[in-house]
Amino acid sequence: MKPFDYQRAHSLADASGRMGDAASIIAGGTNLLDLMKIQVMTPSRVIDISRLSGMDRIEPHGDGLRIGALVTNTTLATDARIRAGWPVLSRAILAGASAQIRNKATTGGNLLQRTRCPYFYDTAMACNKRAPGTGCSAQGGSGRMLALFGTSDDCLAAHPSDMAVGLAVLGAEVEIRASSGDTRTLPVTQLYTLPGNRPDIETGLEKGDIITAVILPAPRIGTRQTYRKVRDRASYAFALVSVAAVLKMDGDTIAEAALAFGGVAPRPWTDAAVNGLLTGKRPEPATFERAAAHLVPDTAPHPETAFKRPLLRRTLIATLREASGLAGQVDTARNAPSGAPQ
């Protein structure tokens, strides 16, 4: 690690005031320290926000919940209200990393974790995300973890978060505090920008912006929710493909469908047209095939991600079979027991 000054922020205003070109916020540190050790990130000032009070709470917010940016992944996934009302979020978080990492990882840090593209990690290789203008080594390189959607000639990297996919399918919003003190919210899917010719810019956040919370809308009681993750080993690996589904069944018709996909794009991927192809339809193979055909692109941006096309199709269909009740077992959103412990 390069030497840095460690500073503990006393307030949000203090933290954003200290953010400059060479400064980085640290929350759980599980991504930042990893990258600092190999000098992919080299902040000269590290601003610790982990002790800011009040940001580690999950509070009622209208009919939904407001999740403080410092709430850990474990606290969020195990919260009785989340397990009951938004079970797909619990499952998505529990599908990621390990118990040790989830105990440290925070809601804000998880959203802003960097890609796992091997060339981003290897400082001896060109990477437009890490060193703008140097080129993309994944083009013509090796690419099992790369994206299918939203890529550009300058960058093929995927966003690795599972939690973000769970939040996207639920229509969650990110609350951001600007250095001016103003607060704005963005849907989770719009937090991220696609690489285009500036892969180094990954989000719409400005200098001094801090994620303060994530807002969950009211629970969709009665919906069937599931998160299916396919990876190279049974646990503790990043997604090759993941599918989050929230389905409302009305007899033998799909009354509402929301889907989000992980491991396949520079952000949690959603496609309203695919949701639309399912809505009002009977849960049968032809319906699922139509949705999959619409979703899966005709070609892959990298020859080594070609396998993700059939994998995504099959994973989507398997997820839809479960979520619509044709196979397996999923979680059904319900009201939390009153006075549920947190």
Place this chain on the structure above:
Amino acid sequence: MGGPSGPPFSVSARRLGAGTAGVNAHAPGTDRGVPSPPLERAGQAVPVRLAAALVANDFTRPAALHRAARPRRAEEKFWNRQRVAWFGPDTVGPDTARPQLALDLSSLNARHEERFLMTKLTVNGQSHTLALDPRTTLLDALRDHLDLTGTKKGCDHGQCGACTVLVNGTRVNSCLCLAAMHDEDEITTIEGLGSPDSLNALQAAFVEKDGYQCGYCTPGQIMSATALFDELKAGHPSYVSPDLDHAEMTDAEIAERMSGNLCRCSAYPLIREAIAMAAEVKS
């Protein structure tokens, strides 16, 4: 077991080589004042010195290289640029300042010590106050500053779990924790669970079931399993729990909940058996 061997500050100072004495202790043959032959005429001696300089800590490196092989102008310029990049512009003086290098070094170290953070850690019930470089991870603080070497460093990147400790009762990878961020926290390491003559239930179960081969991952496995019991008791679900509200101690649950602890010897079946056995002993 194994408390600190001296005042913590001197431990840190020793590691960072405060002043030239510490530096030279790491890099023999680079004493200031001992004339070094120029590179072309140095024969075998130079590579030896270079090697010594390279194994020494970061701060000795460019200065020792200077002394070992008084460089030609182009090389000198190169190293000056390197030093500006590594240590900042105020560490490079005019050529005539070369004999002052040792002074530069000590001021570097002084500058560095200014950044030291006083950090109080309560480890296995005993409290320690350490003066730490901000970069020090909790893992390095335990192993290198407190001599608690039961906690292992496998990958140093959160990927193997060998460094698992409990922080205020929850398991974390100590390699991905800055020690300074754990000021005032309570840490439990493998040394805090039991001792060789009085093993706790999990330690005894690992011995009984032979839940290891080389044993390198074992402290991390045991710390992780310690937390696993508490998490199950608190009703935490896992990704493989059929129902998010009810989790039981099944083989599949143990496998999933222990997946953050890799075992290079692949003792997994016996690790799971040991954990199941300890769970039975406990209940």
